[in-house]
Amino acid sequence: MKPLVTGLVTLVFTPWLWADIQLVDDVGDTLVLDRPAQRIVSLVPHATELLYNIDAGDLILATVAYADYPPAAQELPRVGDYNALNTEAIVSLEPDLLIAFTSGGNRDQISRLRALGYPVFTSDPQTFADIERTLRQFGQLTGREESANRVADRFSADIEHLTRKYGEKAALQVFYQVWHDPLITLNGATFISQIIEMCGGVNVFADLPMPSPQVSLEAVIDKNPEVIVTSGDDTSWQQWPQLQAVANQALLETDPDTMHRPVPALVSGATKLCAAMDQVRERMD
Template sequence: MAQLTRLILLLGLSWVAQVALATPCVQDDLNQTVCAKRTQRVLVLAPHLTEIVDFVGGLGRVVAVDGSSNFPESVKTLPKLGNPWMLGAETILAQKPDLVLVWQSGISMDVVAQLRKAGLPVFVSEPKSIEQVASTMQRVATLFGTGAANQATINEWAKQFETLRTEHAGRTKVPVFYQVWNQPLMTLGGQHVVSEVIELCGGQNVFADLPSLAAQVSVEGVLKRNPAVLLNSGSLTDNQQLVNQWAAWPQLRAVQNGRMHTVPDDILVRNGPRLLQAAKLVCAHIDKARSALRP
């Protein structure tokens, strides 16, 4: 986590260097240089980026978002462009944006190439760790010209994860299964930020050894790894479904101890500012399970 702190400091220095430039420029997650001469008409085509733009004070310059962006509440009044995968370059260019923010896994790279060929700045985001989320915040703030105002806030956001990691260091590891979907049964591997959150809370993703970000697994595989906590993201209704789903396997430690929890929609699976809120909830669930573990 010290590496994360160093990164934020370096990003701060990078912002200072940008002040002297008429046009702020950053590297996106494709290592492409993105320069924004103006940010008066911005399109944001991913929910995590919409939340980051709000976090750094740029939401007032957003003219439209993707169909899934729903936070903060004020976003609901903005025009929705639908699923980015279904958008052509012409539809995006018709909005006459100064800057477009997109998620690499959520849009065609052919469309991104067309937008760039037309001279439109496109920031491509693909954060896969807490460190990269913090970096994304700082780079987006730089593009919006709000880097100075947000540097301390972003630093504090990052430091709170370091505090959680320090608090849970040395505690008994709690095996955790994170369920993405129930039919087919899907989970996340060790390279996903959700796995990082579980680890910093003193948990252990029982499928951390998976080589991919997400994969289908079997009930037998879950039973073999015998997690003490079952987690997913959703609503209270989803949590009852989670409980009902696993009730057929009372031999699972998570079922025996009633440690099946749903983290509210979006905050854990979106790599944005509310990831910190999700981490605190995950830590609380893991801490309670730890106290119930049998020697």
Template sequence: MRRFAVLLLAGIAVAHAGTPQRIVSLSPHATELLFSVGAGDRVVAVSESCDFPEAARRLPKVSGYRGTNIEAVIALKPDLVVAWPGGNRAADLDALRRLGVRVYESELNTLGSILAEARHFSEWAGDDDSRRTAMRLAGEATAQIIALQRRYGDSKRVKVFYQLGAGRLFTLSDRHVVGEALSVCGAENVFGRLPLPAPEVSSEAVLAAKPDAVLVADPGSLAAVREQWKSARLFDARVADARVLGVDGARLHRPTLRTFAAVQTLCESIDRVRQTLR
């Protein structure tokens, strides 16, 4: 089992000269982290998918699924653009760099990297209080994950299929932060070793994997997914509903400080399944 304390040491923070005064954030997770550590007042624009906190919703939107509006970004005269390589077009980021805009790429795929990024972003807030707040929040999250790991990490392993929603069967592998969260909770991701972060699998593959539980990342799809696996007879009819559970995918998938509370709830859900396997 991977140990969180080790991962925490592998933070991805990269130092930049100078404290940015005008930040454009093109990533929902970066926007949320910036506000969490006191640098939100320096954010002058965001992407369309930046919906938390409420203050971020009121900022100009300069990016969306069609790409980034380069002219709109330049007009805001940012001294830093925070981008997400997995969600922003490389061509757009290259264009910004060619125009002299400093671009910082934030790609977080471990719990430790979330905390390292929070600490790094707090340096951009430009005051000691923000840095101390970030350190406190990071310390609390670290203690929380270590406690969960001690409580559940060496328990009976629960084999889980992590399903993103109803319909086509998309899941998350261990290349995504959810894979680490499942490990902390003492669960085995049955498709964790697949090479893509969000692969599509077949119902036959799920049946062959024989998971102990299905975790549904979209609670609104829970009823449909339960019917889906009842029809496929994945579980005995007497326990089928108890083995298909809804989890907080919105917080688990977006790597921010809110992710850690979602991991605790995830562990509790998995442990309820564990109790039925004894």
């Protein structure tokens, strides 16, 4: 009887042995796996970082360009980038899961890999809630639920803490510059806009329809933000002294590595931005 009892206990406490994993990805497709993935090719940098976050980095066979964090990720083989993939290299790795992005020049290649029978999970988290959900989903996909849930809970708690600390402070009108030529910003349906709000700011272009719209210099001047945030050392705004942000000495710089990826590390970048915005408030008082 002992082997039978042992087998029953195994079935009770490891449900993936008898139940499929079914998850809906970020384009609405349902992925079904009969067991947690063990051989993953991550085709998007944020997914690589998230897998390491939940202690599933050992399952990654290869990744793509710009997947550079944590340092261990830099040692992984590269099978392409946002524009093109080395499909022969991917096939040779015999992955049981591909994690892909929602757009880019490699979409046709991903479709062909899917047609060959390789499971594909598409990931493109846009909000805090999406990041938390993705962490938990990756935990299910890899069988690392306990670690993933712990990281997701901590991320949620960190966001709540920053929101309580800064979210109700005097509102600052903020222009967030993603790129300088052309001028690219972000609308309100993005986690960076949520960071601005969490820090007690108002994204002056939150109401634009596209997630990352191009805006004109004249539009920024017309909005006359109290704070301008750039993702690099950009002193060009100094030539517009009529802007409140220039008068307020509120030209703030952020690190793209800790602000532009939908991963828990954005808490670090958000904390620094919130503190910098608070210093602007103090100067304006």
